[in-house]
Each structure stands twice: as C-alpha cells, then as structure tokens.
Amino acid sequence: MSLTPFLVALFAFAAVCALFATGHGVHARRRWRERRRVAATLRLAWCLVFLALALLGGVAGSLLVGYRRLAAEAPVARIEARALGAQRYAVDIATPDGEHRTVELAGDDWQLDARVIKWTPRAVMLGAQPLYRLERIGGRYRDVAQERSSARTVVALDDARLPDLWTVKRAFPRWLPWVDADYGSAAYLPLVDGGRYDVTLAAAGGLVARPADAATAEKLRADGG
Numbered sequence: 001m002s003l004t005p006f007l008v009a010l011f012a013f014a015a016v017c018a019l020f021a022t023g024h025g026v027h028a029r030r031r032w033r034e035r036r037r038v039a040a041t042l043r044l045a046w047c048l049v050f051l052a053l054a055l056l057g058g059v060a061g062s063l064l065v066g067y068r069r070l071a072a073e074a075p076v077a078r079i080e081a082r083a084l085g086a087q088r089y090a091v092d093i094a095t096p097d098g099e100h101r102t103v104e105l106a107g108d109d110w111q112l113d114a115r116v117i118k119w120t121p122r123a124v125m126l127g128a129q130p131l132y133r134l135e136r137i138g139g140r141y142r143d144v145a146q147e148r149s150s151a152r153t154v155v156a157l158d159d160a161r162l163p164d165l166w167t168v169k170r171a172f173p174r175w176l177p178w179v180d181a182d183y184g185s186a187a188y189l190p191l192v193d194g195g196r197y198d199v200t201l202a203a204a205g206g207l208v209a210r211p212a213d214a215a216t217a218e219k220l221r222a223d224g225g
Contacts, residue, residue: 001150007061014057021050036213064131076199077134078212079110083193089190093137093157103155107139111188112199115158120177132185132201133158140188 039085077146080092087106094100117131138154143148187207189197196212 004118008065010057010061010064012059016020017054017057019052021047032161032171035043047109073200073208076114076132076201076207079112079137079195079197079199081110081191081193081195081197083191087139087141089139089191089193092135095134101157104153105137105139105155105191106151106153107191108142109188109190110137111138111140111186112137112207113186114201116185116201135184139191149189174194177180190220190223192216192223195219 007182008077012212020215022042024047028047031037031040031043075096078094079093082090082092084090084104087108089101089105089110090103091110093102093112112187113135115133115135119130126129136156136158137156141150179180185201185207187209189209189211195216197216198212200208200210202208212221
C-alpha cells in the first residue's frame with residue numbers, strides 16, 4: 001500500500017529523531033567515561049527527548065497506515081461483477097492507489113463498508129483532512145428470510161493486525177481529542193452480470209455507489225435496482 005506524503009513525513013521525522021537520539025546517547029556514554037557527569041546528563045536528557053519524539057512520530061505514522069486522505073468527493077473503489085451461477089458472483093475491487101482484489105460473493109447485492117475519521121475544526125485549520133479505510137465487502141440477499149438462512153459471504157479488505165487510529169479512538173476516546181468523529185459507512189447496489197460500479201466518499205463522510213457506465217445503469221433499471 002502506498003504511503004501519503006504526510007505519512008512519509010511522519011516516518012522521516014521519526015527516523016531523524018532516532019538518529020539524533022542515537023548520537024546524543026553515544027556522546028552521553030563518552031562523557032560519562034570521561035567523568036564529565038553534567039555534560040553526560042545533559043546529553044542523556046536530549047537523547048530521551050529525541051527518543052520520545054521518534055516514538056511519537058513512529059506510533060502516529062503506524063496508527064495512520066492504511067488510511068487515505070479524503071478531499072471533497074473522492075473515488076474509493078471501482079467494482080466489477082461477473083456471474084458464476086444463481087446468486088453467485090466473482091467481484092473485482094480496484095482502489096485508486098493500485099490495489100486490486102477478486103472475491104466471490106453470494107447474494108443479490110454487494111455491500112462495501114469503510115471506517116471514517118474526521119478531525120476537529122482546529123485540526124482541520126492546521127491542514128488535517130478526513131481519512132477513510134476500506135474494511136470489508138460482502139454479499140447481501142434482498143429477501144430477509146433468505147438473508148437469515150442462506151450462507152453469507154463477507155471478505156475483509158483490511159488486513160492490518162495492529163491497532164489503528166479508529167480502534168484506539170474507540171477504546172480510549174480521551175487520548176485523541178483532535179479526532180472529532182469516528183464511524184462506519186456502507187453502500188450497496190444490486191449485483192448484475194457485467195456490472196461496473198464506482199464508489200466514492202464525500203467529505204461529509206458517506207459512501208456513495210453509482211453505476212460506472214450506461215450499460216450497468218440499464219441493467220440495474222431492468223433488475224429493478
């Protein structure tokens with residue numbers, strides 16, 4: 001997954017601070033061996049400061065890995081469906097950063113879910129923009145009885161195993177006061193053979209799904225979707 005310039009800057013900041021911390025640590029050890037206790041203590045203090053900054057930058061970058069910046073209504077995914085049988089489809093998901101994945105879904109509709117992070121007005125004034133992270137895609141039956149009884153297909157699109165900004169905010173809401181809101185958003189449309197769909201996310205925070213071409217729009221009208 002490609003990193004945004006902001007993430008690159010965060011990790012670069014962490015790396016530079018780590019280098020400074022290492023340098024001050026080496027000098028602190030040298031001054032201590034020379035019995036220059038005051039100079040060694042000052043060097044050690046600077047080492048701890050830069051080490052804390054490096055850890056802060058690294059943790060902040062790690063929490064944001066996987067999120068994409070959102071400005072106005074931005075493309076989130078292009079979805080294409082191919083029928084495999086009755087209520088079974090091969091579904092391709094392509095994202096703007098070049099990721100591509102094919103999954104098999106059962107049902108009448110596809111449904112895409114995402115996590116959304118919005119910042120406080122003060123953070124926005126400093127340049128922070130909303131972020132999103134695709135979470136999963138699944139099949140959806142229109143008939144409620146069939147939804148309850150038939151096999152469901154849900155595929156995770158987020159392979160991250162470490163905690164991220166969304167989960168940390170949920171677990172410790174007071175730790176991240178600059179995060180204004182964290183919530184989930186979902187969109188779905190009927191599955192049709194040869195269907196092509198565009199999914200976008202508005203700055204207001206909602207996923208929007210549309211047919212990507214006239215042929216798909218016609219198929220959806222014929223399908224009643």
